[in-house]
Amino acid sequence: MTRAADTVRIGSGAGFAGDRLEPALLLAERGNLDYLALECLAERTIALAQLRKRRDPTEGYDALLKRRVAMLLPALKKQGVRLVSNFGAANPQAGAEVILDVARQQGLSVKVAIVAGDDVLDQMHGDRIALETGQPLSAFGELISANAYLGADAIIPALETGADIVITGRVADPSLFVAPVAHYFGWRVSDLDRMARATAVGHLLECAAQVTGGYFADPGRKDVPDIANIGFPFADVDAEGNAVLGKVEGTGGAITLATVKEQLLYEASDPGAYLTPDVTADFTAIQLRQVAHDRVSIEGARANGKSPTLKVSIGYLAGYLGEGELSYAGRNALARAKLAGKIIRERLAHSFSELRIDYIGSTSSHGRSFDASEHPYEVRLRVAARARSADEASLVGEEVEALYLNGPAGGGGARKYVVEQIGIVSTLLDRSEVSTSVTLKDWTNEPATV
């Protein structure tokens, strides 16, 4: 696949922990990439991984790590593509061991660099303040994880080792892309305008298909071709940090000004000050151009300073969510569902401090703001409550299920769930309070001596 000289090509092979596996393989095999990055950590993912690590010290990396690496490693080695991923989650060391196991099984030599230092749980004293609520951390449930968002400056030394795979825990999502670009061109991390431009590119890539037509389609209004086979994106980034987005030829999806704009603004709570550990980036003067079919160029992000602090994401045990659901259909469906809701409220309100009753198909998403139609053909009752224990939470589903014999006419399709809840709050640490390190592990396939 052709590209401009003096650019580095980096692909995005996963946009969340549960993302599809095979688009990354397609990128590695046919994308003509230099680097492939996989973003696998949502806010709660690392806290859940920490719970797994507590139970078993060899666990706590991304649940799909082994499958992803086993699928990708031959193509990465054959094509000379280097992989960078936060799929180490709560235990990058153990994740690296799994990668070596895969390499041994496949008879492929591999060098893995592990980035550590994001785990700052030991430093989270109860009197630190949560940014969201202004309360001390001791006001929340038991803290189970605290991870600083590391930046490109923590990842670049790992790339300098020449490792085939760089595995990290919590890093800022765009930094997964900024680091390889900065390393490739030899930028200093103090070169903030370049870091800002690369950060905008990283932000566009970090959610994978969300820039190639995923999470975009609206039939008849915003159509996306061959969406079932949507291709994941790559960017050709030049030495200034300007870039052109693309995807592998023959894949589905689309890269248009509209798809790129949606992703550029996604989660930017201040487009003039998009905060990462690398730079505070100003997106307000960004210029996008459709330079070819499924190719959009981006330039014009600027630096707006750099924060002296790092954000820390803290996971805490927030009790249990109990849920129960039941459907009603046909004449008077909503009225019957509401009678069921009334019964549940009467029976459970005294047991739970927070009880929520939704009518799916009518008011569950936006309340009665825009359509209070009393006549949906079918409606699904949903009851949710928070509880301190799993036993207490299970009461919700039990009560909903009991509506079969004790509630209004025609209820069907009962389901009940109990889910352990992880809450997330954040705080700030001075950069000097976070120290990072890189360690190497490798396995070499020695030819047998004769």
Next chain:
Amino acid sequence: MSRRLYDLAHCRAGDKGDTSILSLIAYREEDYALLREHVTADAVAQHLSGIITGKVRRYEMPTLGALQFVCERALSGGVTTSLALDAHGKTLSYALLEMQIEA
């Protein structure tokens, strides 16, 4: 003439804690000025008053033909501990697009 935002613009919702972040991107560049004039932060706060209870800030992105609305106290306490089915407020994009303007 009353026009629905759905016919003029598209939107994606993002979230940070209890804050919902809603883009509003004009399909046609020439409609940006119209959106900028009519879809004020106050108008959006009014439109979504049944859902969000906090302040709404608006950012203008003229080079993209887009506005960005940052809505506080929009997710019934925040993604990770909300009892809502759509705890992230992903569907709020289409709540914004329900808005009508006289233009």
